[in-house]
Amino acid sequence: MVKEASYKIDSYKKINVIFALLITFIFFYCYFSVFLSTGLRSSCEGLPLAYCKSRGLTRAFSQILRFNFENAVLLNPYSLKIFLFFLIQLIARLFINSIIRLKNFKLVLNLDIIFTFIFFIFSFYNLVVI
Numbered sequence: 266m267v268k269e270a271s272y273k274i275d276s277y278k279k280i281n282v283i284f285a286l287l288i289t290f291i292f293f294y295c296y297f298s299v300f301l302s303t304g305l306r307s308s309c310e311g312l313p314l315a316y317c318k319s320r321g322l323t324r325a326f327s328q329i330l331r332f333n334f335e336n337a338v339l340l341n342p343y344s345l346k347i348f349l350f351f352l353i354q355l356i357a358r359l360f361i362n363s364i365i366r367l368k369n370f371k372l373v374l375n376l377d378i379i380f381t382f383i384f385f386i387f388s389f390y391n392l393v394v395i
Contacts, residue, residue, distance in 0.1 A: 273370065289355065295327045295330060296331075322341050322344055342391075343391045349388065350384060350385065350389070357377070
């Protein structure tokens with residue numbers, strides 16, 4: 266029984282590391298995207314924000330990473346909340362891996378699920394609701 270629980274913790278830690286690496290890659294890509302000017306345009310270009318709520322998120326993330334928050338909001342008004350979701354998730358993945366133990370696994374897992382779900386709804390609500 267202890268061996269099975271230990272396996273679950275190890276798997277959960279691996280998933281957290283994968284998510285942390287993925288989020289870090291997204292941040293690096295957004296930061297360096299201005300230097301990777303490929304000339305690709307969004308299919309949302311020119312459409313009203315009501316039809317394409319995710320327009321400009323990569324450019325907005327790039328501006329946020331450069332601490333230019335005003336331009337980020339101009340590019341996409343939802344960018345700060347979405348960026349904050351990913352930033353907090355990155356910090357949470359690293360923090361959870363440092364505190365999770367066999368005796369608190371279920372508690373940490375349940376709190377992680379609840380917090381992530383509520384924060385996801387808060388962050389992405391405007392993109393999902395029509």
